[in-house]
Amino acid sequence: MNIKTKNLVKSYDKKKSHGIEVLKNINFEIKSKEKVALIGPSGAGKSTLVHILGLMDRPTSGKVYLDSVDCFAGDSSYLCNLRKKKIGFLFQFHYLMPDFTVLENILLPVWKEKNIKFREAQNSLRKIGLLHRQDHFPNELSGGEQQRVALVRALINNPKVIFADEPTGNLDRVTGLEVESLLFEASLELGSTLVLVTHNYELASKTDRVIKMVDGNIVKSFHKENL
Numbered sequence: 001m002n003i004k005t006k007n008l009v010k011s012y013d014k015k016k017s018h019g020i021e022v023l024k025n026i027n028f029e030i031k032s033k034e035k036v037a038l039i040g041p042s043g044a045g046k047s048t049l050v051h052i053l054g055l056m057d058r059p060t061s062g063k064v065y066l067d068s069v070d071c072f073a074g075d076s077s078y079l080c081n082l083r084k085k086k087i088g089f090l091f092q093f094h095y096l097m098p099d100f101t102v103l104e105n106i107l108l109p110v111w112k113e114k115n116i117k118f119r120e121a122q123n124s125l126r127k128i129g130l131l132h133r134q135d136h137f138p139n140e141l142s143g144g145e146q147q148r149v150a151l152v153r154a155l156i157n158n159p160k161v162i163f164a165d166e167p168t169g170n171l172d173r174v175t176g177l178e179v180e181s182l183l184f185e186a187s188l189e190l191g192s193t194l195v196l197v198t199h200n201y202e203l204a205s206k207t208d209r210v211i212k213m214v215d216g217n218i219v220k221s222f223h224k225e226n227l
């Protein structure tokens with residue numbers, strides 16, 4: 001999926017005298033199947049940007065085009081539908097539902113088709129070595145296991161774009177590397193675009209392109225070979 005923004009602005013506290021402009025006129029494009037890392041200091045606006053690109057938050061002004069579709073021209077149910085069908089999201093914290101089992105958590109985004117998706121969910125669990133934990137609850141799993149389950153959940157709708165916001169920020173190095181390689185493998189398999197927010201340069205260097213944000217602006221965009 002191709003992602004393009006036009007004059008994207010996000011600001012808070014418009015009514016108060018000290019308005020905060022978190023995204024300042026962002027114009028950029030990510031090509032279909034491209035793997036991009038978004039880096040930059042804390043508070044630069046990285047999470048805000050991927051939340052808007054992932055249609056979880058609205059911009060104050062400007063446009064987001066996903067495969068040339070002007071997404072925010074649609075109402076919330078349109079956005080919700082698009083998000084469910086085309087977008088996968090992985091966060092620093094797993095956000096699994098504590099009262100649902102591992103298998104139920106994975107099936108939540110596709111609950112209406114849970115009988116059809118059941119086998120696929122089990123196959124994915126087998127692939128990450130957690131099939132035997134399908135009836136366990138999230139708090140019975142380790143942090144790395146929880147994050148792997150969250151990844152399977154993010155992929156259950158075969159998304160055309162995956163947004164991952166510091167997906168390994170909470171994990172030790174070895175577990176982080178495991179989640180990283182699952183993430184890259186999945187995006188290759190699905191042929192999806194990958195947008196990865198990270199403070200980890202080693203991880204960033206594994207993508208096709210690194211985009212640097214500072215203070216609500218994109219200040220640099222460089223391809224892997226120029227790192």
Ligand SMILES: Nc1ncnc2c1ncn2[C@@H]1O[C@H](COP(=O)(O)OP(=O)(O)OP(=O)(O)O)[C@@H](O)[C@H]1O
Pocket residue numbers: 012013020022040041042043044045046047048049
């Ligand atoms: N609801 C809000 N109201 C006011 N300001 C907000 C709100 N949400 C975020 N911000 C501000 O927007 C700025 C960008 O936040 P964002 O979470 O996008 O940064 P980030 O680059 O992801 O940082 P980090 O690396 O720490 O995760 C910050 O200054 C933050 O305080």
Ligand SMILES: [Mg+2]
Pocket residue numbers: 046047048165
């Ligand atoms: Mg952030």
